[in-house]
Amino acid sequence: MRLDVVTIFPEYLDPLRAALLGRAIDRGLIEVGVHDLRDWTHDVHRAVDDAPYGGGPGMVMKPQIWGPALDDVCGENTRLVVPTPAGRPFTQAMAHQYATEEHLVFACGRYEGIDQRVIDDAARRMPVDEVSIGDYVLVGGEAAVLVMVEAVVRLLPGVLGNARSAEEDSFSDGLLEGPSYTRPEVWRDLAVPDVLRSGNHALIDRWRRDQALERTVRRRPELIGQLPEGSLDKHDLAV
Numbered sequence: 001m002r003l004d005v006v007t008i009f010p011e012y013l014d015p016l017r018a019a020l021l022g023r024a025i026d027r028g029l030i031e032v033g034v035h036d037l038r039d040w041t042h043d044v045h046r047a048v049d050d051a052p053y054g055g056g057p058g059m060v061m062k063p064q065i066w067g068p069a070l071d072d073v074c075g076e077n078t079r080l081v082v083p084t085p086a087g088r089p090f091t092q093a094m095a096h097q098y099a100t101e102e103h104l105v106f107a108c109g110r111y112e113g114i115d116q117r118v119i120d121d122a123a124r125r126m127p128v129d130e131v132s133i134g135d136y137v138l139v140g141g142e143a144a145v146l147v148m149v150e151a152v153v154r155l156l157p158g159v160l161g162n163a164r165s166a167e168e169d170s171f172s173d174g175l176l177e178g179p180s181y182t183r184p185e186v187w188r189d190l191a192v193p194d195v196l197r198s199g200n201h202a203l204i205d206r207w208r209r210d211q212a213l214e215r216t217v218r219r220r221p222e223l224i225g226q227l228p229e230g231s232l233d234k235h236d237l238a239v
């Protein structure tokens with residue numbers, strides 16, 4: 001997989017080259033390019049924004065700059081992803097879909113966003129997703145790209161040390177993950193649940209499933225209704 005990011009703050013994407021993601025790059029599991037949008041400007045001020053038609057606060061990013069940048073960075077098999085508070089919610093299912101893509105390009109807006117014609121023009125040549133990572137407003141798209149890239153790259157074969165980690169994710173079965181514990185057995189008078197030390201893996205698996213169900217019902221009841229038909233067995237329904 002190749003990932004490219006276009007931004008006016010390329011240094012904001014430095015964390016992509018650290019830790020797990022950095023190791024995935026070093027091992028050739030992914031290629032990452034970060035591009036400074038201002039490299040496509042021509043004026044002495046390297047302007048990337050202008051006042052909004054119709055008035056209103058802030059500035060809008062210029063199509064004449066974004067257009068050529070995306071023309072150069074996007075290819076034949078690119079999916080363009082544009083973070084925006086007005087986008088479709090980013091989900092684990094989308095992360096899995098993106099993990100199958102050959103080439104992802106992330107367009108990071110700033111100010112009040114990117115002129116809509118940039119997205120509409122790109123959509124004439126490639127799949128384009130306007131995506132939100134949550135119902136809150138950031139100052140630009142870069143933090144959203146870091147979040148999405150981490151969620152996607154960790155799913156690529158060979159990236160995570162223990163394959164089970166991705167398979168046993170929260171949301172992998174539509175439920176939230178239950179609690180985790182490690183040594184010591186008792187810490188500040190708080191003990192690890194006995195079942196986890198029982199060695200009875202059938203019981204442990206059942207307990208973990210019950211914890212996941214209870215946590216999901218309590219914290220994200222709407223996810224229960226989204227489970228695929230037949231996901232809950234009669235024991236689950238008794239939880």
Ligand SMILES: Nc1cc(-c2ccc3cc[nH]c3c2)n[nH]1
Nearest residue numbers: 084085109133134138139140141
């Ligand atoms: N989920 C979410 C995305 C954003 C976002 C994305 C791009 C820009 C550009 C300027 N402000 C932005 C905010 N906020 N929250």
